[in-house]
Amino acid sequence: MQQNSPVLVIHAGAGPISPEHYARNRPGVGDVLAKVAPRLASGAPAMEAVELAVRMLEDDPRFNAGIGSSLRLDGSIRFDASIMDGSELKGAGIAAVRGVPNPISLARLVLERTPHVLLAGENAAEFAVDCGIDLLPDNYFITEERRKLWEKKLMAGETPGDQVYSSGGTVGAVALDRQGRLAAGTSTGGLIMSMAGRVGDSPILGAGTYADDVAAASCTGVGESIMRILMAKTASDYVRQGMSAQEASSEVVKLQKEKTPGTSGLILLSAEGGIGIAFNSLAMNRGYWTESEGVIVPE
Numbered sequence: 647m648q649q650n651s652p653v654l655v656i657h658a659g660a661g662p663i664s665p666e667h668y669a670r671n672r673p674g675v676g677d678v679l680a681k682v683a684p685r686l687a688s689g690a691p692a693m694e695a696v697e698l699a700v701r702m703l704e705d706d707p708r709f710n711a712g713i714g715s716s717l718r719l720d721g722s723i724r725f726d727a728s729i730m731d732g733s734e735l736k737g738a739g740i741a742a743v744r745g746v747p748n749p750i751s752l753a754r755l756v757l758e759r760t761p762h763v764l765l766a767g768e769n770a771a772e773f774a775v776d777c778g779i780d781l782l783p784d785n786y787f788i789t790e791e792r793r794k795l796w797e798k799k800l801m802a803g804e805t806p807g808d809q810v811y812s813s814g815g816t817v818g819a820v821a822l823d824r825q826g827r828l829a830a831g832t833s834t835g836g837l838i839m840s841m842a843g844r845v846g847d848s849p850i851l852g853a854g855t856y857a858d859d860v861a862a863a864s865c866t867g868v869g870e871s872i873m874r875i876l877m878a879k880t881a882s883d884y885v886r887q888g889m890s891a892q893e894a895s896s897e898v899v900k901l902q903k904e905k906t907p908g909t910s911g912l913i914l915l916s917a918e919g920g921i922g923i924a925f926n927s928l929a930m931n932r933g934y935w936t937e938s939e940g941v942i943v944p945e
């Protein structure tokens with residue numbers, strides 16, 4: 647059996663993140679890498695590593711996914727997430743779903759138990775219940791910090807039309823396992839103050855998440871911009887055309903900036919284990935693990 651050196655890369659959102667905010671969220675990224683890396687090292691599949699990493703980030707209230715999700719204009723929260731297995735070219739997403747403790751795991755259930763690629767809204771929540779998941783009220787996921795930010799923006803009269811940036815905190819992971827399989831996953835509470843019913847790039851294969859036989863990508867930033875250039879798939883195509891993972895990442899965020907408004911970032915992993923990380927926002931929490939370097943989380 648083919649034996650690759652496994653790699654794990656994660657991000658916790660691109661946006662107008664202050665140095666203080668970056669420093670506060672940095673340990674959360676390191677913890678996840680340190681906990682998931684041993685699993686990959688001992689031969690766990692890339693899909694398992696991605697799901698576990700994203701679940702841990704969803705459970706961390708510092709990030710905009712699961713607990714700690716951004717509030718929409720009407721004060722409610724809904725989740726978007728997707729996961730993709732590059733070795734099978736199979737993936738699935740869930741969009742605008744309420745109450746699910748770990749949206750990434752629901753996306754994986756859609757992949758494994760339905761013939762579909764995307765489930766949305768109330769019916770996706772019903773599917774979660776059918777799968778034995780207990781739905782929780784919005785209040786369970788809303789942190790004091792997110793509520794205060796929402797109140798501030800509401801008082802200032804901000805509307806969805808003012809959304810030219812993502813506030814940061816969306817999460818994602820890409821992994822390469824010992825068998826050479828790639829996987830990618832992304833999860834978010836979406837953009838703060840967005841219209842009820844709005845869906846971003848995160849649950850859309852090819853836009854927010856993509857994995858095939860050459861690369862795996864997870865994107866973050868303004869979904870409306872990311873979707874218009876199918877950022878994750880475009881990055882993978884760049885690798886197929888011969889770019890390194892880092893070149894492809896830099897090129898695709900450049901393309902986003904040239905063609906669409908807003909800011910973005912992504913993590914990208916090639917089948918050779920090449921890592922690409924790029925963003926055109928102020929900052930993006932991110933980090934990676936390789937067997938030779940261990941856990942690296944930039945200062």
Ligand code: ASP
Nearest residue numbers: 812816836846866867869
């Ligand atoms: N891309 C996400 C969305 O548009 C938000 C983010 O990454 O911050 O829903």
